[in-house]
Amino acid sequence: GHTILIDEFDTFCNKSKEFTGIINSGVRRNGKYTRDGGRGKVIESSTFGAKIYAMIGTPPQTILDRSISILQQRKLATEVKKSLEHTGSLGYLKHDIELWCKANLNTIRSSREIVPKIQAANDRQAQSYHILARIAACISPEIEDAVRASASLLISALEEQENSYSGQKLLQDIEITFEDANVDKMPTKEMIQRLCRLPDSVWGSYRDWE
Numbered sequence: 001g002h003t004i005l006i007d008e009f010d011t012f013c014n015k016s017k018e019f020t021g022i023i024n025s026g027v028r029r030n031g032k033y034t035r036d037g038g039r040g041k042v043i044e045s046s047t048f049g050a051k052i053y054a055m056i057g058t059p060p061q062t063i064l065d066r067s068i069s070i071l072q073q074r075k076l077a078t079e080v081k082k083s084l085e086h087t088g089s090l091g092y093l094k095h096d097i098e099l100w101c102k103a104n105l106n107t108i109r110s111s112r113e114i115v116p117k118i119q120a121a122n123d124r125q126a127q128s129y130h131i132l133a134r135i136a137a138c139i140s141p142e143i144e145d146a147v148r149a150s151a152s153l154l155i156s157a158l159e160e161q162e163n164s165y166s167g168q169k170l171l172q173d174i175e176i177t178f179e180d181a182n183v184d185k186m187p188t189k190e191m192i193q194r195l196c197r198l199p200d201s202v203w204g205s206y207r208d209w210e
Contacts, residue, residue, distance in 0.1 A: 009055035065124040069158045118151045
């Protein structure tokens, strides 16, 4: 299949419940998105497939939990960036990966209950990283150990980033709240209540504002 590449994901991912639903449903092979085709016609589209998105900050929690996150940082002026050369060889790499996957697919599938899960913040995130551990276990114990160590570092770094971006996330959600209400001002209590009712909102867990 194909892989969808999405850049500047932060500019719209928090503003569309429909888009969030499409991304979330695409994790499973039978994932579908249903929409009104007009004249009583319902159109179903498959959403299953790999997706790579780049953004500043973090996406809605439901998307984040289904993602393998790779954190980046701005290059320092003293650092030298190495350009990617000989991209033609990537076609051979893709071919080799496809052959390996076909040869080991049944082994990976049967390892679901055998290979221990990677400890994560919640079950959904653990499931996302579990497939990496299962693939690595098919290669060698050493590769599996390396993948588990890397996953733990990624999960820890992601938690730190989430904390640092909580202020930015709050400003984004406040903007959405005012846009939904179509006003330029509102009482603080009403704003807090609206923040808590946003899809995938985390603000209700900070304090019982109701």
